[in-house]
Amino acid sequence: MLxxxxxxxxxxxxxxxxxxxxGLAHVMLPxxxxxxxxxxxxxxTAVAETLRLVREAVGEPTLSVTAKLVGGAAMFAFQSxxxxxxxxxxxxxxxxxxxGIPITGRLCGGRHGRRLTVDVVTGVVTVETAGQGTEILA
Amino acid sequence: MTxxxxxxxxxxxxxxxxxxxxxxxxxxxxxxxLVQRLDTLPIEEAAAIxxxxxxxxxxxxxxxxxxxxxxxxxxxxxxxxxSLADTLLERPAGTSTGWGDLERSAxxxxxxxxxxxxxxxxxxxxxxxxxxxxxPSPPVFLRDFPEAVMGAVLMEQPVLSEIVLLARTExxxxxxxxxxxxxxxxxxxxxxxxxxxxxxxxxxx
Numbered sequence: 001m002l003x004x005x006x007x008x009x010x011x012x013x014x015x016x017x018x019x020x021x022x023g024l025a026h027v028m029l030p031x032x033x034x035x036x037x038x039x040x041x042x043x044x045t046a047v048a049e050t051l052r053l054v055r056e057a058v059g060e061p062t063l064s065v066t067a068k069l070v071g072g073a074a075m076f077a078f079q080s081x082x083x084x085x086x087x088x089x090x091x092x093x094x095x096x097x098x099x100g101i102p103i104t105g106r107l108c109g110g111r112h113g114r115r116l117t118v119d120v121v122t123g124v125v126t127v128e129t130a131g132q133g134t135e136i137l138a
Numbered sequence: 139m140t141x142x143x144x145x146x147x148x149x150x151x152x153x154x155x156x157x158x159x160x161x162x163x164x165x166x167x168x169x170x171x172l173v174q175r176l177d178t179l180p181i182e183e184a185a186a187i188x189x190x191x192x193x194x195x196x197x198x199x200x201x202x203x204x205x206x207x208x209x210x211x212x213x214x215x216x217x218x219x220x221s222l223a224d225t226l227l228e229r230p231a232g233t234s235t236g237w238g239d240l241e242r243s244a245x246x247x248x249x250x251x252x253x254x255x256x257x258x259x260x261x262x263x264x265x266x267x268x269x270x271x272x273x274p275s276p277p278v279f280l281r282d283f284p285e286a287v288m289g290a291v292l293m294e295q296p297v298l299s300e301i302v303l304l305a306r307t308e309x310x311x312x313x314x315x316x317x318x319x320x321x322x323x324x325x326x327x328x329x330x331x332x333x334x335x336x337x338x339x340x341x342x343x
Contacts, residue, residue, distance in 0.1 A: 113282040131282075
C-alpha cells in the first residue's frame, strides 16, 4: 500500500495492472522552473520520474501505465485567481497527455483535503475526504 | 526555542507579548501566548510539522498583505479547539462537542484579534521595513487532515521562496494551557525583512 495526504497538492498514481506495479508522486507545484529536485514535487518532472521508477522496478523500459489523480483542492476561501491546486491538476493532465498516459480515475477540486491509499497490486485508490466520507477509484 | 536568529526570536516574542495583551483585554481574563519554537524549513519538511495523524485538525487561516505577508494559521487538534471555544464562550469545559456556528465564530474572532496584534507588533519592531503594516483578510475556518492543511498553507507561499518560517505558539488562558499553534509564513519580502540571511546567499544560512 502507498499512502499520502493531499490538499492543494495532487497525488499522482501510475499503475500497470499486468505487473502489479504502481508509483505515487506527491506533486506540490505545477512547474519546477528549472529546479527539478526533488522531481516528485513538481508536475513537470514528477510524471517522467514516477514513470521511470515504475519501469525500473518492473525491469521493462517501455512499460505502459495508467494514471489516477487525487487532490488539487482550493482549501481557502480567500484564494483568488486560478488556485494552485487547479494549476497542479491542469499541469499534470497536460503532461500525461504528452506522454500518452490515459487517466482512468480522478477525484480533484473541492475545498477539503484527502487521504489516498493505493493498492499497488490492483491499482485501486481509496480516497477519504475530510469529513465527507470515502470513495473508491477502481 | 530552537537555535538560530536571536533577532528573529525577539521579534516573535514581542509579537506574542502584544497578542497576549490583546487576548487578555478581549477576554477580560489573564491570557498569554508563549512562543515555543521557531523553525526555518524547506517547504517539503514544513508540510509535516503539524503531524501526519489521521485525526482532523481545526483552525483559522488569514491571508496577510502588506509589509510581511503572506499567511497566518491558528490550528489545533479538535479537542483543544473545542476547549478554546468553551473558554472563549465562558462555558464549562466539555460543553462544546462539535463545530457549530457559535464555536466557529469564537475561534475566528480569536484568530483575528491575536493574529493582527501579533503581526502588527512584529511590523512595528521592524522599523522602516515594517512601515507599510499589514492588511489581513477575514479569517476562514477549516477542519481537515493536518498534512493537507499544511500543504495547502505552504502552497500559498510565493513560488520564489523555498524556505518557510514557522513560529509555533501555545495559548494559556486563566493559566490553563491550550495547545494551539500559530503558524506564520512570511512572503519573500517579509522573509527578507525578518531574516536577511535566509534570502541573501552571500550571508550564509
